[in-house]
Amino acid sequence: MKNGISILILFVIFSCKTDNKTGEKNIEYQKIEKTKTDSINTFRNQIRIDSTLKPLGKVVELELSNEIKSESVFALCSCQKDKKNNIIKIQLRSGIPTKKELDSTGITDKSGGRLNHLMDLGYLKRIDGQFQFLTLILKDSVIKNLELYSKSTELEYNGSDFKSMDIDKYKIAISTFDYSIASNVYGNFELRLSQDFGYFENDTILKGHFECNNWEISSKEEIKEWDIHKSFKNRNNDRGFEIK
Secondary structure: OOOHHHHHHHHHHHHHHHHHHHHHHHHHHHHHHHHHHHHHHHEEEEEEEEOOOOOEEEOOEEEEOOOOOOOEEEEEEEEEOOOOOOOEEEEEEEEOOOHHHHHOOOOOOOOOHHHHHHHHOOOOOOOOOOOEEEEEEEEEOOEEEEEEEEEEEOOEEOOOOOEEOHHHHHHHEOOOOOOOOOHOOOEEEEOOOOOOOOOOOOOOOOEEEEEEEOOOOOOOOHHHHOOOOOHHHHHHHHHHOOOO
């Protein structure tokens, strides 16, 4: 009888500890969700000229947050202008580990710099990661398109290696609405994503800056059809390296 009571007591204690952990996790999740909801409800779209802005460089540090936790991701900015129609296409390219790798090792000091692998000179034998293309298209003072394209070396996105996300919540400060000289176009932004960016849980707040040059950006179709492993191999072969 005593043994039966002892087992029952241990079961109750263990159950209480498990319930406490589950409860703490649920409270933390509810806290994030409430913060996220409050943030979205009070967020107001805005695009404006700010004459106090200074160019900060084409190398960008994107800040991801859920208002409780924040992490930075390295990105590069490129732009493509249409002088005749006063259109500028701005694209920020970044890279993070695959979901499988993040689940296994978590975020490390080098996790936010996965884009560097695309500039590898041959010492890497393969490439893995998720690559994001934040794309903003402006005509005069009007946002024609604002999307985030993601392409992975794994089938990360419901059985696909590609996904796109429309972004309809934004605050953008820009130096000018005259896009005839691309290098005069720079600014900063704060976005609210409708889905996770993919670096950590509920990372739907995205901040950063941009500084333009007159180059080219990748289209949605080009990114969707991009064979990352093949282009990585050819890139290194062109430089005199062979990936086996």
